[in-house]
Amino acid sequence: MDVTTTAGLTAASALLGVEVxxxxxAGHPDTLADGTAEAISRAYSRYCLEEFGAILHHNTDKTSLLGGAADVRFGHSELTAPVQVLVNGRITAALGDHAIPVADIVTTAARDYLAGALPLLDVARWVDVQPRLTQASSPGAVSDPGAAAREASRQRWFAPRTLDDLAERHRMFSNDTSAGVAYWPLGxxxxxxxxxxxxxxxxxxxxxxxxxxxxxxxxxxxxxxxxxxxxxxxxxxxxxxxxxxxxxxxxxxxxxxxxxxxxxxxxxxxxxxxxxxxxxxxxxxxxxxxxxxxxxxxxxxVGRGNRANGLISMLRPWSAEGVSGKNPVYHVGKLYNLAAAEAARRLHEETGLDCAVALVSQSGRDLTDPWQAIVQSSGPNPIGNARVRQVIADVMGDLGTLREQLLDGKLATA
Missing domain, CATH: 3.30.300.340 (S-adenosylmethionine synthetase, N-terminal domain)
Known part of the structure; x- marks a missing residue:
């Protein structure tokens, strides 16, 4: 992990003369999309853990909601067309011969979430869930007759025969080259x-x-x-x-x-x-x-609304990643944004300084070892590299706790 620390954070809360x-x-359509995608990921993950003891590959972070229609008057209202939930993404549909009831999991999770978020919405009548999910692998699954015998082949990414076909069980690595960005404290x-x-x-x-x-x-x-x-x-x-x-x-x-x-x-x-x-x-x-x-x-x-900290803060550093619905096991677009927030909070508590943290992943690199860690802080002097390295290492070593919070619904993603 390359660590870079700098002082003079211009976006520090105490120095911002202007905030936007x-x-x-909670009921905004973009927030509802984020919440629906995350609820589906949680439900699918729980099913996999209960049935197999491991979370299979999935992502529902391209989910979108299309609005219905309503007749609204003073003292009266009724829907006239349903809300459509387009669950776009990829989900493993089976582990070997064990078929997973993906459509039921997705539909139930989406309707349950929307029923809780909008109690006046009759989800059985006015929510149409459309799972549009594939099992195609990302680029990297090169056809090779010999690959079938190799452990954790990319060709088995969404079609595992056994848990041994899950690459992350052999080595936990970053699924993408991306960056997680966060800051603390709030203005x-x-x-x-x-x-x-x-x-x-x-x-x-x-x-x-x-x-x-x-x-x-x-x-x-x-x-x-x-x-x-x-x-x-x-x-x-x-x-x-x-x-x-x-x-x-x-x-x-x-x-x-x-x-x-x-x-x-x-x-x-x-x-x-x-x-x-x-x-x-x-x-x-x-x-x-x-x-x-x-x-x-x-x-x-998903991803058009609040960032992982629940805000869209125009003059602060932030990542455009849509966090909700991503696999909590190894998707850096989710884990690194949340880990950066925890690192910024810990560094602020230790130093009293405003801190902004960027954790940059490199596809294929060990998940707990970011390629780059950049920390900007307020004040005239940067935080020492050794201290930053230790805090980030501690946060990355505790990703298991972060995952548990996500699966329990105790950690917000938007």
């Missing part, structure tokens, strides 16, 4: 975006305010002590009898957000706007049947 931060909420605008959205989509808030949906999107812009926040907050049509009620609750949402934000940033001057596209005279309003725009033509795609 977006957060797509004020980032804390605001996370905290406000999490509160507004929490079970407790939804129980108290059943007329708000979860397809909430926040954009937070901070200029020094001045914070401007724009929020899109849907309302549930059947809980909203008329325009006056909608307007009253829109104002209430603005006041609630202002209160939540003030608790995070009490010394900042806050301006909050809600549903700025509304036209009360027409009316054109953010009124929904299920609380999400996925019901009415919007689309969601």
């Amino acid at each position: 931060v977006e957060r797509k909420g 004020i605008a980032e804390q605001l975006a996370l905290h406000v959205e999490e509160q507004l989509t929490s079970e407790a808030f939804r129980a108290e305010h059943p007329y708000y949906g979860t397809d909430i999107k926040l954009m937070v812009v901070r200029h020094g002590p001045r914070v401007q926040l724009t929020a899109c907050v849907p309302q549930i049509a059947r809980e909203t009898p008329d325009l006056d009620t909608y307007i009253t609750r829109r104002t209430q949402a603005r006041d609630l957000i202002t209160h939540l934000a003030s608790a995070i940033a009490p010394e900042h001057h806050l301006t909050v706007s809600v549903n700025t596209r509304d036209d009360d005279s027409r009316p054109e309003l953010y009124l929904t049947a299920t609380g999400s725009s996925i019901e009415s033509g919007d689309e969601g795609v």
Whole structure:
């Protein structure tokens, strides 16, 4: 592992005079796509562990959702066309003669996840799951009559005869040349975006305010002590009898957000706007049947929404990798982003400095030995290479714990 450390991190939270931060909420179509892909990966992984004692090769990180259609009016709503879940990717369909019920696993996991995320969506009637999965290997499976006798041949990547055909059981290596990027700590605008959205989509808030949906999107812009926040907050049509009620609750949402934000940033001057596209005279309003725009033509795609830390922070370092749905065993696009976040957190706790970490993989290299590790920190002096090397080695040596957290659903990927 080549380690590079530099000082003078310009994107340190304490030095950023301006922040531009977006957060797509729990019911946003892109967040739903991420969550669906990850739920399918978890369900498939659990099946494999229970049946075989190992996770077979799979990836569902190209999953997308196509919005349905809905008839929405004050006091009434109904869907008129289903949400389509296009599960694009590759999944091992059998281990030797043991066939895996892939379609059932995928369909059940997708519907169960969406039922939890959107309780008002009748998933049995209005969610159409379309598994579009193959077992084709990536480039590297060169036809060779002698290869059949060789252990862990690429030709067996998605068609293993036994667990011995899983290459990672012989040597755990990176599946791709990629980079995982993360930073710590969070800035004020980032804390605001996370905290406000999490509160507004929490079970407790939804129980108290059943007329708000979860397809909430926040954009937070901070200029020094001045914070401007724009929020899109849907309302549930059947809980909203008329325009006056909608307007009253829109104002209430603005006041609630202002209160939540003030608790995070009490010394900042806050301006909050809600549903700025509304036209009360027409009316054109953010009124929904299920609380999400996925019901009415919007689309969601894995990797288009929040990064692994739950944010889209425009002026910070970040990776474009879609983390959700990737195999948790060896996919560096997942593991290195999450490992970089843990390394940045540990380095900050040890030094008190703002830290940004990039872990760069090299396809075929040992998974726990990144090709490059780059750490930028605030302050006049870089963190010592030996300390960085030890922290990263510790994090990479603990990937098993990270995998357990992913399989238990305790570690977010978006």
